[in-house]
Amino acid sequence: MVVDDNEMNRLTLEHYVGMTAGLTLAGTFADGVACLNYFRKGGKADILLLDINMPELTGLDLVRILPEPLPDVVLVTSHRDYAVDAFELRVTDYLVKPLDYARFSRTVDRIRSQRAALAAASPTGGAEAMFDADGSSLFLKINNRLMRVNFDEVLYIEAMSMYSVLVTLKHKHIVYATLKTFEERLPFAHFVRVHRSYMVNTQLIEAVEDNQLQLPGGHEVPVAKAYQDSFFKRLRGI
Incomplete structure (x- = not known):
């Protein structure tokens, strides 16, 4: 998806997408509002190649209010000073204008490599999530086998587009369920949302330093600025 109010930049990114094997243009928009409506309609x-x-x-405000699941966001900007905002929003990468195909191609390769490495590390590889009636247990359906997840061993849960990654000391389980689903279904008070892309098991936190x-x-899991007040209040109550 390409979103940029500059027509030349849009055409350039569309051209780059067309040049790259395995990429298909899902759509293109000249403003953030039209893009937001596209995602809100399903x-x-x-x-998401997104101008700031x-x-x-703005592109940054759009990312903050996009409905889940979030795509991999690549910011497209004329400025290099968005590192803090990128950290807060956990964007995948950013491209600096004037645009360059070699840099664009490296970004695509990086996204592909990250997804492939995560899939290879997961014994579940995108399993269907099945919660019990009260949400206290989760079973992952792998082929015709059900595997129970012990939430006491889950360090954190990370959003990855339409999937979530349950991270333990031994495994990373890719689960076909959004982070919002876990937030709504988990009955455990010690699983807390600390970032647009993370929930953490507060019982397993060893230390907090510089909002990490x-x-x-x-x-390590970052605590985004928007979640800091509620997180530290919750932490003091544990």
Whole structure:
């Protein structure tokens, strides 16, 4: 999906998509509002190539209000000083104008590699999630076999487009369910949303430093600015 209010930039990105094997253009928009309406109506895209400076709704504001599941977001900008905002929103990458196909191609390869590595590391590879009646247990349906997940061992849950990744010390389980589904279904008070893309098991937090949660096995999860007040209030009550 390409979103940019500059026609030349849109045409350039559309051309790059057409040049790249395995990519198909899902749509193109000249403003963030039209893109938001597309996703609110159920539209899908795996990668969102998104200009930042647009009238009415900036690219950064669009990412903040996009409905889940989020695509891989690649910011397209004339400026290099959006590192903090990119961290807060957990965008995948950003392209600096003037656009260059070699840099665009590296971004696509990076996204593909990340997805392939995650799929290879997961013993479940996109399993169907099956919650019991009260949501206290989760079974992953793998072929004709049901595997129970012990939530006491889950360090954190990470959003990945239409999937979620349940991370334990030993495994990463890719599950066909959005992070919002887990947030609504899990009855455990110690699983807390700390970022647009993360829920964390507060019982397993080893330390908090510079708004980074340190977990066993060297795992780290960021606490986004929008979630800091509610998270630290919850942490003090545990």
